[in-house]
Amino acid sequence: MAEHDLVGELDAFLEHHEPDLIDFRRDLHAHPEVGYSEHRTTRKIAQRLEAAGIQPLVLPKGTGLIADIGGGADDEATVALRADIDALPISDEKKVPYRSVNLGACHACGHDVHTSILLGTGLFLARAAAAGALPAKVRLIFQPAEEIAGGALDVLAAGGLSSVDRIFALHCDPKLEVGKVGTRIGPITAACDAIKVQLSGRGGHTARPHLTADLVYALGKIITELPATLARLIDPRSSLSLVWGRVNAGGVGNAIPDAGMVEGTVRCLDDAAWQAAPEMLKNIMESVTSAYGVAADLSYVRTVPPAVNEATSTAMVAAAADRVLGPDAVVQAPQSLGGEDFAWYLQSIPGSLFRLGTRRPGSVDEIDIHQPMFDVDERCIAIGVQVMATTAMTAIGLAGGAVHAAGPADGLIDAGDGPMVAMASGNPGGVRLTGPLLAWAGLRRPAGDASRRVGILWARKENLASCPNQASSRAGPATCLPRPAGRPRMAGGFIA
Ligand code: NI
Numbered sequence: 001m002a003e004h005d006l007v008g009e010l011d012a013f014l015e016h017h018e019p020d021l022i023d024f025r026r027d028l029h030a031h032p033e034v035g036y037s038e039h040r041t042t043r044k045i046a047q048r049l050e051a052a053g054i055q056p057l058v059l060p061k062g063t064g065l066i067a068d069i070g071g072g073a074d075d076e077a078t079v080a081l082r083a084d085i086d087a088l089p090i091s092d093e094k095k096v097p098y099r100s101v102n103l104g105a106c107h108a109c110g111h112d113v114h115t116s117i118l119l120g121t122g123l124f125l126a127r128a129a130a131a132g133a134l135p136a137k138v139r140l141i142f143q144p145a146e147e148i149a150g151g152a153l154d155v156l157a158a159g160g161l162s163s164v165d166r167i168f169a170l171h172c173d174p175k176l177e178v179g180k181v182g183t184r185i186g187p188i189t190a191a192c193d194a195i196k197v198q199l200s201g202r203g204g205h206t207a208r209p210h211l212t213a214d215l216v217y218a219l220g221k222i223i224t225e226l227p228a229t230l231a232r233l234i235d236p237r238s239s240l241s242l243v244w245g246r247v248n249a250g251g252v253g254n255a256i257p258d259a260g261m262v263e264g265t266v267r268c269l270d271d272a273a274w275q276a277a278p279e280m281l282k283n284i285m286e287s288v289t290s291a292y293g294v295a296a297d298l299s300y301v302r303t304v305p306p307a308v309n310e311a312t313s314t315a316m317v318a319a320a321a322d323r324v325l326g327p328d329a330v331v332q333a334p335q336s337l338g339g340e341d342f343a344w345y346l347q348s349i350p351g352s353l354f355r356l357g358t359r360r361p362g363s364v365d366e367i368d369i370h371q372p373m374f375d376v377d378e379r380c381i382a383i384g385v386q387v388m389a390t391t392a393m394t395a396i397g398l399a400g401g402a403v404h405a406a407g408p409a410d411g412l413i414d415a416g417d418g419p420m421v422a423m424a425s426g427n428p429g430g431v432r433l434t435g436p437l438l439a440w441a442g443l444r445r446p447a448g449d450a451s452r453r454v455g456i457l458w459a460r461k462e463n464l465a466s467c468p469n470q471a472s473s474r475a476g477p478a479t480c481l482p483r484p485a486g487r488p489r490m491a492g493g494f495i496a
Pocket of ligand 1: 111171
């Protein structure tokens, strides 16, 4: 598919397929299946893929599937796109024709939308492949059991990322209006671990605490000292937080019990801090409890690591969204302390998880994900297909303006107000930077103005310091245009 055809081809495809994809989503929404029970969902996806000549492979546990599209017979997939397919064990309380018929199960996290978008993207890519326009293989991963955090590990165990260089996924975001896409370099979701401390010691009368281990007092110390000391030992930039949710000890007011427990979660946006947390907590706990003569047992259950978006992959998503949705569509996604098992893939290979706006413009009641009334503006499905397909094309270098990693792409940058598109007078030559450029993407000529090319570049702010508006031209000395009105300050600028 020629570069200039991609947007038009997508429009033509969606004109025909959007109603069908919405029907597909509504069918999934009406028949939600929780983690590892997604048999009907898996069958429905497989049927649709097979009808398009794609041969999916069902994962060993019987739900979820993987399918490769395009490339030559001997090629291996180098780009993967992932959707999670499972529902939540909560009731659907919406009054819509596609309300869940499965009691106690609901697609309240939008995975029905993710699945429909990936299906649509796959059908589009298959069409491109049939036209001989997809010379590299793209892998679709329909992953089960995201909500119970096992599905990504099953995909990895099944070799789902073998040969894959880069992986992408999206997640519905009801805080963003439909038509917007949120990207972020670095951690976008958090590690979320479960912690439980159980204490035991000699109980007795509250009149004689000196003859007991005074377990309730020791438990109180644990509750206050563990989070406080941890906050002094861990780099605050890791956003590590220990918050208790449940505490239990004793039965009456005048007896010191011989056992007690407290439970909570540890959330964290930094991989190194996440790795260090269990040992650190154990040491703090032992130093606190040793003073009181109680025995302490720490249970620390890891769920998922932080999802850390790689710079170049994130640039690819932003470039793709910019290309199909326009320069105002891409916004900086906030960090979330929620967990997402896409993080396991990002521990293995570079990739990016982005936010897809799903909120109806002007709607006042913003219903968050994991709520029984959660629903989306279904226009987000076609938009998701546009961004996903273009991202895949960008990643395999077919969309034009493919992202070029021009320097260390694994560092975090202070993205400030987020990736931006800006304009400057055209000077041929190289980007004038005072330090390494992380990545650039999305070069194109704006309609009606052949003299300029616009795109996105990513660099550390300090390395663009020569330009007062944080932008830099391709030639030196830097030619900077004033920041366009309404544009926030940027970390990355333009290619003129
Ligand atoms: Ni989700």
